[in-house]
Amino acid sequence: MSRVLFNTLSSLLFLLFAFPATAESVRGGDLVVEAPWARASIGTSRPSAAYITIRNEGSSADVLTGIETEISSMPEVHEIKTNDNVSTMSPAGPVEIPAKDAVKLAPGGLHIMLIGLQRALVEGERFPMTLIFEKAGRVNVSVPIYSLGASGPEE
Numbered sequence: 001m002s003r004v005l006f007n008t009l010s011s012l013l014f015l016l017f018a019f020p021a022t023a024e025s026v027r028g029g030d031l032v033v034e035a036p037w038a039r040a041s042i043g044t045s046r047p048s049a050a051y052i053t054i055r056n057e058g059s060s061a062d063v064l065t066g067i068e069t070e071i072s073s074m075p076e077v078h079e080i081k082t083n084d085n086v087s088t089m090s091p092a093g094p095v096e097i098p099a100k101d102a103v104k105l106a107p108g109g110l111h112i113m114l115i116g117l118q119r120a121l122v123e124g125e126r127f128p129m130t131l132i133f134e135k136a137g138r139v140n141v142s143v144p145i146y147s148l149g150a151s152g153p154e155e
C-alpha cells in the first residue's frame, strides 16, 4: 500500500471514530427515518414507548400503517389529545407523512406504544423495530434505549 493511500485511509478512519453520527437515520424509498429511541422500562408489566422522526423527501404522501417488533406483542401508534387539561391517549390509526414534510413522534404527542413487553427495556441496550409504510414498504431500525427519565435523543 502506498504511503499516501495509507495516510488517507488513516485520516478517514480517524474522522469516522472521532465524529460518530449522533442522529441515526435509515432510508427507505423517499423516506428517511431518523433518531429512534425508547424509554427504559421497569420490568415488563407496564408498556413503554418509542419515538422517531419520519421525513418524506418525495413528492407524494406516504402512510405509516403498522409497527412490528419482537420486544412488544402489540406495538401501536398512539396519539395524545388534551381537552380541558385532561390528556387522553388512543390509537392514532394510519399516520400520513405528507410530501416534503416530516412527522415527529415525540413525548406528549404521537408515540409508538410498546404494549405487552417481551422483556424489560434496559438503558444502553437496543432492539430491532420495523415500520411499515404504504409506499416505502418495510423500514428496519435499531432502537437505542435511553434512561427512564429521558426526554429525547441524546445530542
Ligand SMILES: [Cu+2]
Binding pocket: 078, 079, 089, 090, 111, 112, 113
Ligand atoms: Cu400510548
